[in-house]
Amino acid sequence: MFCNWLYTSYLLSAFVTFGLAATADEWRGRSIYQLLTDRFAVPSGTLESHCDTSKRTWCGGTWNGIRERLDYIQNAGFTAIWISPVNQNYEGPPTVYGDPYHGYWTADLTQLNSHFGTSDDLKALSADLHRRGMYLMVDVVINHVMSISTTPDYSGYLFKDESFYHPYCPIDYSDSTSEKICWMGDEMVPLPDVDTTNPTVIKRYGEWVQGFVKEYSIDGLRIDASDILTYSDSERHVQADFWPEFCGKAGVFCMGEVFGGAEVDPIANWQGPLDSVLNFPVYTALRDAYTIPGPGDVAGLDMSLLGNFLENHDLPRWHNLSVDPQSLHNAMAWNFMTEGIPIVYYGQEHGFTAPGDPDNREALWPSGYANSTTYQFITMLNQLRNTLIRTTDWLSTETVILTSSPHGVAFIKGTVISVLTNVGSPPSIGTHITTKSPYPVSMRLTNVVTCQQWVVGSGGSIDVDYSLGGVPVILLPSNQLEGSGLCGEQLDEVKRSGGQADPLGSSALSFRSRPYTLLLASWTAVGLGLGL
Numbered sequence: 001m002f003c004n005w006l007y008t009s010y011l012l013s014a015f016v017t018f019g020l021a022a023t024a025d026e027w028r029g030r031s032i033y034q035l036l037t038d039r040f041a042v043p044s045g046t047l048e049s050h051c052d053t054s055k056r057t058w059c060g061g062t063w064n065g066i067r068e069r070l071d072y073i074q075n076a077g078f079t080a081i082w083i084s085p086v087n088q089n090y091e092g093p094p095t096v097y098g099d100p101y102h103g104y105w106t107a108d109l110t111q112l113n114s115h116f117g118t119s120d121d122l123k124a125l126s127a128d129l130h131r132r133g134m135y136l137m138v139d140v141v142i143n144h145v146m147s148i149s150t151t152p153d154y155s156g157y158l159f160k161d162e163s164f165y166h167p168y169c170p171i172d173y174s175d176s177t178s179e180k181i182c183w184m185g186d187e188m189v190p191l192p193d194v195d196t197t198n199p200t201v202i203k204r205y206g207e208w209v210q211g212f213v214k215e216y217s218i219d220g221l222r223i224d225a226s227d228i229l230t231y232s233d234s235e236r237h238v239q240a241d242f243w244p245e246f247c248g249k250a251g252v253f254c255m256g257e258v259f260g261g262a263e264v265d266p267i268a269n270w271q272g273p274l275d276s277v278l279n280f281p282v283y284t285a286l287r288d289a290y291t292i293p294g295p296g297d298v299a300g301l302d303m304s305l306l307g308n309f310l311e312n313h314d315l316p317r318w319h320n321l322s323v324d325p326q327s328l329h330n331a332m333a334w335n336f337m338t339e340g341i342p343i344v345y346y347g348q349e350h351g352f353t354a355p356g357d358p359d360n361r362e363a364l365w366p367s368g369y370a371n372s373t374t375y376q377f378i379t380m381l382n383q384l385r386n387t388l389i390r391t392t393d394w395l396s397t398e399t400v401i402l403t404s405s406p407h408g409v410a411f412i413k414g415t416v417i418s419v420l421t422n423v424g425s426p427p428s429i430g431t432h433i434t435t436k437s438p439y440p441v442s443m444r445l446t447n448v449v450t451c452q453q454w455v456v457g458s459g460g461s462i463d464v465d466y467s468l469g470g471v472p473v474i475l476l477p478s479n480q481l482e483g484s485g486l487c488g489e490q491l492d493e494v495k496r497s498g499g500q501a502d503p504l505g506s507s508a509l510s511f512r513s514r515p516y517t518l519l520l521a522s523w524t525a526v527g528l529g530l531g532l
């Protein structure tokens with residue numbers, strides 16, 4: 001939400017993950033559906049409001065609403081959800097930026113936000129997710145609280161004395177000293193900056209998060225504006241020693257939102273105290289055919305803990321940037337078939353087209369939670385990825401680029417070869433991507449997107465022809481399909497681990513005759529962004 005003010009620097013942000021190794025390991029194989037509680041689903045018996053995003057007020061979604069729609073999320077193969085902040089927010093007359101329907105305007109961290117339900121409702125959501133083998137990730141705001149005055153009465157916050165905050169000053173984003181000690185927001189909605197170098201603050205935050213995670217059985221935290229915290233001068237945006245302590249107390253996986261420099265280097269520096277990984281350079285490369293992120297030294301980063309996304313609550317919807325449905329499908333396939341934890345922002349499965357905040361926080365209910373083409377495509381990607389993770393060492397393998405050209409890229413991770421393109425939906429006669437694979441001539445592969453059979457050519461060659469349009473091609477050795485639930489194969493229930501959604505046997509078939517598409521990134525740039 002703070003991105004109202006930081007929007008211009010969104011291109012520079014990245015996710016960085018940090019936390020306990022064991023829990024990070026448990027998250028590595030997950031797939032996350034990100035939703036805004038107020039906009040995802042209203043509980044049964046409640047009228048589905050006409051939700052005008054420009055009004056920036058509550059539309060009626062609740063934790064019970066989410067509970068009743070968990071099938072919708074799990075049937076698409078997701079194994080975790082990330083929900084908006086749950087803690088009490090500002091209660092008062094609407095501000096010039098509306099009401100805190102998004103949950104990012106923290107008041108008292110020790111209370112829940114009554115607009116979204118009761119403590120029992122949140123516990124029930126957590127329990128329902130766990131019964132399904134799914135994880136709950138909760139967004140938390142630690143850096144600041146919200147006020148409507150630059151001289152707030154602090155008695156309503158967790159930290160009740162002004163000595164726990166930096167004195168008011170507006171942030172000058174061109175000055176890094178100002179960034180660490182000044183307040184985000186503006187004079188109408190200032191965000192008092194908690195002094196996270198204060199030992200009492202560190203201790204109380206630790207106690208708070210420990211109790212909070214335990215009470216609601218939370219599996220992971222997404223930390224808003226985690227880089228804006230005060231920091232020592234050697235780290236660009238973060239007080240490096242705050243997070244290990246905080247996340248250690250939480251005892252769960254922490255995924256941070258980080259605003260780094262345009263360069264990749266400062267983000268790479270996070271590797272010390274944090275299990276850091278960046279994905280915004282990938283987003284940027286995928287988004288913009290003409291933006292090449294600096295190659296940077298990302299070799300030491302743990303790519304498998306990146307949060308890979310194409311949309312979020314601060315960015316324009318993908319289809320606002322690129323209307324061709326295949327642009328989305330090819331880019332999504334990248335996020336699922338390479339290293340990283342795929343994250344899909346609710347509504348992406350329905351091709352929403354809004355530009356940024358507040359328009360990109362649409363109510364989902366007008367979609368009817370329908371089984372759209374993109375919903376089915378995502379289901380197929382999740383099913384394939386879940387199967388590979390369950391039955392092979394795919395997660396620990398490294399993506400290797402086989403070839404890249406102005407039309408696209410071919411890469412292999414584990415046994416799966418993906419060929420992605422930016423040629424777009426219309427037929428592109430004469431356009432090919434030809435690559436060598438490690439497979440022997442005549443070996444049988446299945447393209448799980450269309451369920452068509454492929455045969456490896458001489459010298460291991462694979463040739464993808466775009467005369468029917470730019471469909472993503474994802475090739476799996478046919479003998480590995482068994483038990484996957486893909487392309488007519490039964491899902492092997494015995495091997496099925498908790499948390500894997502019911503794969504939908506033939507969902508991929510419906511893509512067989514669709515025109516395919518895409519007009520996005522310079523794939524070479526993507527490779528560079530990954531340091532490949």
Ligand SMILES: *[C@@H]1O[C@H](CO)[C@@H](O)[C@H](O)[C@H]1NC(C)=O
Binds near residue numbers: 319320321322323355
């Ligand atoms: C993207 O958003 C802009 C700004 O609101 C709008 O004018 C444009 O029509 C949108 N583009 C698409 C493809 O929806």
Ligand SMILES: *[C@@H]1O[C@H](CO)[C@@H](O)[C@H](O)[C@H]1NC(C)=O
Binds near residue numbers: 371376505506507510
């Ligand atoms: C969506 O539609 C596909 C194709 O008809 C079908 O295989 C799949 O089961 C459906 N998914 C859901 C959740 O209904």
